[in-house]
Amino acid sequence: MGTATEIEKALAGWTAAQYGADAGVVNLRRLSGGASQETWAFEVASGGRTDPLILRRAPGGAAAARSSEAITLATEAALLNATAASGVPVPGVRHVSPPGSALGEAFIMNRVDGETIGRKILRDAEFEAARARLAADCGAALAGIHAVPLTGLPELPRSMGRDQIDKYEAIYRGFGLPRPVFELAFAWLKANEPEPADPVLVHGDFRLGNLIVDASGLAAVLDWELAHIGDPREDIAWLCTNSWRFGQSENRAGGFGQLEDLLAAYSAAGGPAFRPADIDWWEILGSLKWGVMCMIMYSAFKTGADRSVERAAIGRRVSETEIDLINLFEGLARHA
Structure with a gap:
């Protein structure tokens, strides 16, 4: 499961549960960054407002076998939470999606404005x-x-x-x-x-x-x-x-x-x-x-x-x- 249509459909279920039935996913697009994981940007439109978010996702929603030195996306999300508590500027994690779910192995985080290049x-x-x-x-x-x-x-x-x-x-x-x-x-x-x-x-x-x-x-x-x-x-x-x-x-x-x-x-x-x-x-x-x-x-x-x-x-x-x-x-x- 990896097309934009399939991902948008999976995100719609999470969006409805978090924001309400009138909320919708808009402007979903794949970003170029990320050599080993997929990175998608999207907004949630609800009540006249938009919430900019980032989806970090295993390719196709299912990670390949990992070496002993690789960490899972769930572990990455846990580290974001732990370092935020230590005062490190990191994006806030909004949702962790487990392997086998509709969205696949992934997590959703706040989008932070700025430059990375x-x-x-x-x-x-x-x-x-x-x-x-x-x-x-x-x-x-x-x-x-x-x-x-x-x-x-x-x-x-x-x-x-x-x-x-x-x-x-x-x-x-x-x-x-x-x-x-x-x-x-x-x-x-x-x-x-x-x-x-x-x-x-x-x-x-x-x-x-x-x-x-x-x-x-x-x-x-x-x-x-x-x-x-x-x-x-x-x-x-x-x-x-x-x-x-x-x-x-x-x-x-x-x-x-x-x-x-x-x-x-x-x-x-x-x-x-x-x-x-x-x-x-x-x-x-x-x-x-x-x-x-x-x-x-x-x-x-x-x-x-x-x-x-x-x-x-x-x-x-x-x-x-x-x-x-x-x-x-x-x-x-x-x-x-």
């Missing part, structure tokens, strides 16, 4: 004021995420630093395509692994593209499908990874601000008092992970598993991550 956020004049405070906003949001009590959360994968080294090295070795920079990175990460921090809830993909930004700053944190229990420095460093600065490399925090400002806001909001140097190891891991992910994307294109131009284009970016890693190692050498 990184290059627009970093360049357009309308976001100038937002850019000035976005590092502080992200620091406070991350502190809220990492402060969520683990007791009471649904079961989540656990992935600390060494777990990720082992996982991505196994994938990399499986390609049988040695890359000297990656070899250096794996060896350095193993030799310089820091003591793990206390495990916390980690978003797993906290970066521009998964953040809604409006004219005043951070409006919402989206896309929790990679959430897990891990080290808080992972989230901070992933935002700093050069691939997610979209050409604004001089601004270490997401292309929009300085890491020192983010860490100050993170600490002020209750997070640990990390130094920029505490993020270095994790940023190197982040660039290496993305490099291996680019290899995965190209392999999917080459084997025919996914012949989209997007997969081929992302696959070509593996060389960018090699340059980023060289720059990171040179930076460490200069500050040694």
Whole structure:
């Protein structure tokens, strides 16, 4: 079940139960975002008013078999509720639809106005004021995420630093395509692994593209499908990874601000008092992970598993991550 007509019919039943028999679903359309799940926007018209909402749904309403590291849409919805209670700006969840229901595996959430495209956020004049405070906003949001009590959360994968080294090295070795920079990175990460921090809830993909930004700053944190229990420095460093600065490399925090400002806001909001140097190891891991992910994307294109131009284009970016890693190692050498 996946046509717009079928989805609209399923939504109509929920709408009538929540808003009344005179309510209707209008302007249902599929959005382009969301690589692994469907995202639909629609409005509920009732009593002369419209309520803008988002449907996040498994493809066809029935999720494929998941790996041990993937989380369900119901778990994503539970994390949105838990992080909202911790003061994190997230869309409010309105309904969770279980597998096998008329709507399929899905949840409905409030629609939040703003922009998600990184290059627009970093360049357009309308976001100038937002850019000035976005590092502080992200620091406070991350502190809220990492402060969520683990007791009471649904079961989540656990992935600390060494777990990720082992996982991505196994994938990399499986390609049988040695890359000297990656070899250096794996060896350095193993030799310089820091003591793990206390495990916390980690978003797993906290970066521009998964953040809604409006004219005043951070409006919402989206896309929790990679959430897990891990080290808080992972989230901070992933935002700093050069691939997610979209050409604004001089601004270490997401292309929009300085890491020192983010860490100050993170600490002020209750997070640990990390130094920029505490993020270095994790940023190197982040660039290496993305490099291996680019290899995965190209392999999917080459084997025919996914012949989209997007997969081929992302696959070509593996060389960018090699340059980023060289720059990171040179930076460490200069500050040694």
